[in-house]
Amino acid sequence: MTDTPFSKRNNPTSTFTEWLREQNQENWDAAINHRFIDELFAGSVADDVLQHYLVQDYQFIDRFVALLGAAIASADLFTSRVRFSRFAAMITSDENTYFLRAFDELGLADKHRITPPLTEATKAFQALMTESAESRMYPLCLSVLVVAEWLYLSWADRPDAKLPERFIHAEWITLHNNPTFAEFIGWMRSELDRTGPLLDAQEQARCVGMFSRAVALERAFFDHVYTPLTYS
Numbered sequence: 001m002t003d004t005p006f007s008k009r010n011n012p013t014s015t016f017t018e019w020l021r022e023q024n025q026e027n028w029d030a031a032i033n034h035r036f037i038d039e040l041f042a043g044s045v046a047d048d049v050l051q052h053y054l055v056q057d058y059q060f061i062d063r064f065v066a067l068l069g070a071a072i073a074s075a076d077l078f079t080s081r082v083r084f085s086r087f088a089a090m091i092t093s094d095e096n097t098y099f100l101r102a103f104d105e106l107g108l109a110d111k112h113r114i115t116p117p118l119t120e121a122t123k124a125f126q127a128l129m130t131e132s133a134e135s136r137m138y139p140l141c142l143s144v145l146v147v148a149e150w151l152y153l154s155w156a157d158r159p160d161a162k163l164p165e166r167f168i169h170a171e172w173i174t175l176h177n178n179p180t181f182a183e184f185i186g187w188m189r190s191e192l193d194r195t196g197p198l199l200d201a202q203e204q205a206r207c208v209g210m211f212s213r214a215v216a217l218e219r220a221f222f223d224h225v226y227t228p229l230t231y232s
């Protein structure tokens with residue numbers, strides 16, 4: 001990691017979010033081309049692996065929604081607060097039942113939907129999201145939110161791929177490659193592109209640190225689903 005501020009970047013045409021991603025190319029590419037993603041598109045993820053992923057991810061989503069709340073609270077513009085509020089309402093609405101239907105399909109007991117044992121990868125992610133929320137700084141909240149969403153759009157964007165048959169695989173892909181989601185990420189990146197360059201060098205280094213931790217954790221989260229816990 002470098003302490004070079006955005007204004008002294010090597011590639012003067014890159015935006016703040018591109019500059020952040022360029023510094024994490026290796027982990028980014030390893031995550032979006034992960035074995036888990038290839039198996040998801042092929043419809044061949046083992047049920048115990050998918051169950052483990054979704055159980056832990058449901059706990060991830062909990063803190064993600066809390067971090068959205070921190071972005072709403074720390075945003076510098078009313079229009080930004082409104083856009084984040086609408087997104088928060090959409091992802092928590094009754095229509096968004098993928099997890100519950102997938103848990104039913106995979107036969108997961110109720111107690112593991114609500115209070116499962118947490119893995120180290122999940123705890124590390126929760127800690128990062130709590131830390132960025134508690135910074136009460138909009139660009140720091142954005143640095144973690146942008147990774148969680150942009151990296152998911154990047155793996156899901158395989159235009160020539162055929163969708164797998166089972167809904168537990170197919171819907172996890174279409175949730176992350178649809179035009180509404182892509183449009184929202186474009187807007188969120190523009191928010192970080194707008195507010196990040198205004199920070200001083202020290203604050204920008206905090207953005208770099210949180211963005212990098214998030215990318216490394218995304219990769220580790222995919223890795224760790226291949227040592228599934230048993231939820232019985």
Ligand SMILES: Cc1ncc(C[n+]2csc(CCO)c2C)c(N)n1
Nearest residue numbers: 057060061064091148149152218221
């Ligand atoms: C480890 C992990 N990282 C990122 C996401 C993606 N994600 C988290 S919340 C959200 C918005 C609603 O779908 C999105 C896209 C995930 N699911 N799990």
